[in-house]
Amino acid sequence: MTLKVDNLQVWYRTMRGDVQALDGVSFSVGDGELVGLAGESGCGKSTLGKSLVRLDGRMRHVGGTVELDGKELPIGDSERMHGFRFKEVSIIPQYAMSAMNPTRRIGRMVAELLESRGVRFDGIRDELLRRLELVGLDPEVLDRYPIELSGGMKQRMVMVISTLLNPSLLVADEVTSALDVSNQKAVAEALVDFRDRDYVKSTILITHDLSLAYQVADSIIVMYAGKLAEKAPTDSLVTAPRHPYTRMLIGALPEVGVRYDTRRLTGIPGSPPSLLDPPTGCRFRDRCPLAFDKCVEQPPFLEVAPDHAVACWKAS
Amino acid sequence: MLRLDHVSKSYRVGTFGGRELAAVRDVSLRVEPGEVVSLIGESGSGKSTIGRMILRLTAVTSGTITFDGTDVAGLTGSRLRAYYGNVQGVFQDPFSCYNPIFKADRVLELLREPYFAGLDGRQWRAKVERALEAVRLDPGQVLGKYPHQLSGGQLQRMLVARALLLDIRLLVADEVISMLDASTRVDVLNLLGDLKARGLGILFITHDLSLGNYISDTAVILHRGEVVETGATDRVFDDPQHPYTRSLLASVPQLHRKWDRDERRLVSEPAGEGGG
Amino acid sequence: MIRGRHEFLYFAGRNRKLVAGLAVVVGFLVVAAVGPALTDYGPNDYVGPASQPPSTAFWFGTTTFGQDVFAQFTHGLRSTFLVGVLGGGLAGLIGMLIGFTAGYRGGVVDEVLNMVTNVVLVIPTLAVLLIVAAYLRVRGVIPEAIFIGLTSWPWVARAVRAQTFSLRSRDFVDLARLSGAGGRAIIVREVAPNMSSYLLMTGILLFGGAVLLAATLDFIGLGPTSGMSLGLMMNNAVLWSALQLGMWWWFVPPGLGITAIVGSLYIMNVGLDEVFNPKLRKL
Numbered sequence: 001m002t003l004k005v006d007n008l009q010v011w012y013r014t015m016r017g018d019v020q021a022l023d024g025v026s027f028s029v030g031d032g033e034l035v036g037l038a039g040e041s042g043c044g045k046s047t048l049g050k051s052l053v054r055l056d057g058r059m060r061h062v063g064g065t066v067e068l069d070g071k072e073l074p075i076g077d078s079e080r081m082h083g084f085r086f087k088e089v090s091i092i093p094q095y096a097m098s099a100m101n102p103t104r105r106i107g108r109m110v111a112e113l114l115e116s117r118g119v120r121f122d123g124i125r126d127e128l129l130r131r132l133e134l135v136g137l138d139p140e141v142l143d144r145y146p147i148e149l150s151g152g153m154k155q156r157m158v159m160v161i162s163t164l165l166n167p168s169l170l171v172a173d174e175v176t177s178a179l180d181v182s183n184q185k186a187v188a189e190a191l192v193d194f195r196d197r198d199y200v201k202s203t204i205l206i207t208h209d210l211s212l213a214y215q216v217a218d219s220i221i222v223m224y225a226g227k228l229a230e231k232a233p234t235d236s237l238v239t240a241p242r243h244p245y246t247r248m249l250i251g252a253l254p255e256v257g258v259r260y261d262t263r264r265l266t267g268i269p270g271s272p273p274s275l276l277d278p279p280t281g282c283r284f285r286d287r288c289p290l291a292f293d294k295c296v297e298q299p300p301f302l303e304v305a306p307d308h309a310v311a312c313w314k315a316s
Numbered sequence: 317m318l319r320l321d322h323v324s325k326s327y328r329v330g331t332f333g334g335r336e337l338a339a340v341r342d343v344s345l346r347v348e349p350g351e352v353v354s355l356i357g358e359s360g361s362g363k364s365t366i367g368r369m370i371l372r373l374t375a376v377t378s379g380t381i382t383f384d385g386t387d388v389a390g391l392t393g394s395r396l397r398a399y400y401g402n403v404q405g406v407f408q409d410p411f412s413c414y415n416p417i418f419k420a421d422r423v424l425e426l427l428r429e430p431y432f433a434g435l436d437g438r439q440w441r442a443k444v445e446r447a448l449e450a451v452r453l454d455p456g457q458v459l460g461k462y463p464h465q466l467s468g469g470q471l472q473r474m475l476v477a478r479a480l481l482l483d484i485r486l487l488v489a490d491e492v493i494s495m496l497d498a499s500t501r502v503d504v505l506n507l508l509g510d511l512k513a514r515g516l517g518i519l520f521i522t523h524d525l526s527l528g529n530y531i532s533d534t535a536v537i538l539h540r541g542e543v544v545e546t547g548a549t550d551r552v553f554d555d556p557q558h559p560y561t562r563s564l565l566a567s568v569p570q571l572h573r574k575w576d577r578d579e580r581r582l583v584s585e586p587a588g589e590g591g592g
Numbered sequence: 593m594i595r596g597r598h599e600f601l602y603f604a605g606r607n608r609k610l611v612a613g614l615a616v617v618v619g620f621l622v623v624a625a626v627g628p629a630l631t632d633y634g635p636n637d638y639v640g641p642a643s644q645p646p647s648t649a650f651w652f653g654t655t656t657f658g659q660d661v662f663a664q665f666t667h668g669l670r671s672t673f674l675v676g677v678l679g680g681g682l683a684g685l686i687g688m689l690i691g692f693t694a695g696y697r698g699g700v701v702d703e704v705l706n707m708v709t710n711v712v713l714v715i716p717t718l719a720v721l722l723i724v725a726a727y728l729r730v731r732g733v734i735p736e737a738i739f740i741g742l743t744s745w746p747w748v749a750r751a752v753r754a755q756t757f758s759l760r761s762r763d764f765v766d767l768a769r770l771s772g773a774g775g776r777a778i779i780v781r782e783v784a785p786n787m788s789s790y791l792l793m794t795g796i797l798l799f800g801g802a803v804l805l806a807a808t809l810d811f812i813g814l815g816p817t818s819g820m821s822l823g824l825m826m827n828n829a830v831l832w833s834a835l836q837l838g839m840w841w842w843f844v845p846p847g848l849g850i851t852a853i854v855g856s857l858y859i860m861n862v863g864l865d866e867v868f869n870p871k872l873r874k875l
Contacts, residue, residue: 180358185569185575211571239572248499249498250571255571256529256553259549267503405766407767415782415786423767
């Protein structure tokens, strides 16, 4: 499968105007690729993930296209997207724990979900049980209510449900954020497993935790203030980042072995610009130590090395 | 300075309170002046409960917590207020710590009457500005604003400034940076490090080992309410003895070091275990 | 969540239910304030020919005894509002006191107060009122208001308790405790202001409920023994067969008045709910 996003713009309607959450994003995801989409809060990564599957009430598709396997995805039209959801594109939402109806037993909920897509539960039951076992869930989980499961178990349950119909593209939105360290590892590795077993073709893993993306992703995209900053294969991005933001972000991550008195880390001073009225030019220039006069012009997202693209005048 | 001796906390659960849930079991630890102790554990380990017991927000079921030799459980009235002049806390969610209908600096104002009634307007303002500058906040930028107008990092720092106003000796920092962005986390961590250098004792509660490693002198690893390992930070992290500590270290995602892909078995808890 | 009065007034002014309801209630209030001054005789004075339909001399006509229905109406409105404010206010005060205490303290205090609430809830108010009425030959507006106040508070206590419970576990309450503040200070300064929208709506409901209850009591003859009220007007109208005699001007104004006031109060409340709750607003 291939995903091609071209100059996508998605804005949020609010009382004070339009928040330009996604402002001209272009990239592609190849077959079998697990892409990590990393960035801090407000950078637009969740918006990007959601717009590939389901725009919520306040979001508006303002411009750009999304192409899946050569066909254009009608992301602005929720009705027409219904035919694509779960079968071609699927999302594990950010608050998956609360996404399950608390008054329904899980098995019944899955059955209803499948019926709504025109798939008979009995036909797929065996596959469902096989996958539950794969993620370490007991089949009797289907007879339970969501409140009886722990956070990690609910997350794995939602993962299985979202991938049951073997979608081409899976978007996993912050699936590990609310979990403990041991569960995080299990869930992240399950994502890789699903891809290896061909349950999904490609995955976009949205996370704020760069080190988690490093563990499982083939390539990583770093976003800042609604635009892409850098995209590179995982190892290149972490060992030789080109964009100043990526560099400073990596430099601000404490790791086991680094101590305050031996090597003091520094954060990035300032805060991201408001997307209600974004500044012209490069959005990072107010906080960037390398900013110079050309930065008032928005740098294009260009490839500077094979598969390695950066949006920075200094890097290209 | 702070001593926990065989502290336990249990709750009554179930209909008619038949069963007992032990949140904290027989925990002992110490925090000395100028020392940062990391209390590291996953959710359900009881780490937050310990913090709350030290802050007298939750009662102790058994065991004693002493500060400078005095048992904190029995403090009331003015002696409790004096205790709070020495020990303060900062919590995880900066936005929920502020009453949303009031201005942010109200959290500082609230301390004026019980602790600084004798100061006049000018002296109070000077004191507030000094505390804000100690946490590297610009008074002009943060005073007079509502919480939703400030960032998470600024709010957290203001909470630390509030604690500093009182000239405290022990700070209980419960997951103070987990809700902050990666780029501001380190700044707050560095701030805590600077305060430690000035003699403040800090109990740093976290689930993130890298943070605990960055800033603390002593590490206490908590699992299901019990202390499984404790010692000087570099020794605990370089050479973990307890299997839980080892598995914790192995599961933490690290830049420049990938997980051991050999152990691919997924974690399977018994069905029906709530929480998580 | 409302941020600042400016935003509140912006939405409040745009909400049709709120504005319409408020207009009706304020209109009646004006009539109650000014009306009695328009006539220089009392509501029970015999001033005109009996059983007259509305005319230019007597806007609402006269009763079977020749009393001015309009005068009765305006004086009745005053008494209705008075009972509403006093009775509703008393119920609100008791309910909030008990609700805040039970919600904040929890434990044994909560259990005891819950028991008290349940007992008052279960008491058959009408039966008690009948007994009280039998003892007090002469009753005024104040005792009626007190009675309404003492029996209408349980639902307020329950609701306030529930809200207080949930607010109590919020971090900013913990922070207030860490500032050395006592329970009462925390309730007044931290908890109650966060519930201000809810308390306002509760107040309106209590006022409306008290008005309705007073009208009902007056209608069945358990109201004040002197003075005038809208319920009493309807009671008299029924006693003197106004319906059968076709004297609609005697019972329609008070009936419509009660309906309009209480109905508008409830509509106002729905509008207020929309103003306070961002999710119900239409952007």
